[in-house]
Amino acid sequence: GSNKKNKSEKKQGYNESKSSNNSDNNSNNSNSKSSNRNRISINEAYDILGVNNNISDSEVKKAYRALAIKYHPDNAASLGDEAIRQATETMKQINMAWETVKIARGIR
DSSP states (O other): OHHHHHHHHHHTOHHHHHHTOOSSSOTTOTTOSSOOTTOOOHHHHHHHHTOOTTSOHHHHHHHHHHHHHHHOGGGGGGGOHHHHHHHHHHHHHHHHHHHHHHHHHTOO
């Protein structure tokens, strides 16, 4: 009934998900492996990393590290809040791509 709906709506509220629900709704946790809603395809992941799927694991890792250095939010600190926000969003995409490739290739 309506009780069930209210509970699920309550679960998805921003304030509650930030303070008390650490599992699925915390998109700021870059180490979260259980989050399904931020999954990308392996092809998208290779695209984001700027590599082909036929290169070695070490080459993919090199590409990831180069992007991580280039787009890390700390490097945008002197450029203001908007630059930091953009760098943070870009870094989230890069990290998501790297996680996707690592899982697909079995890289630890």
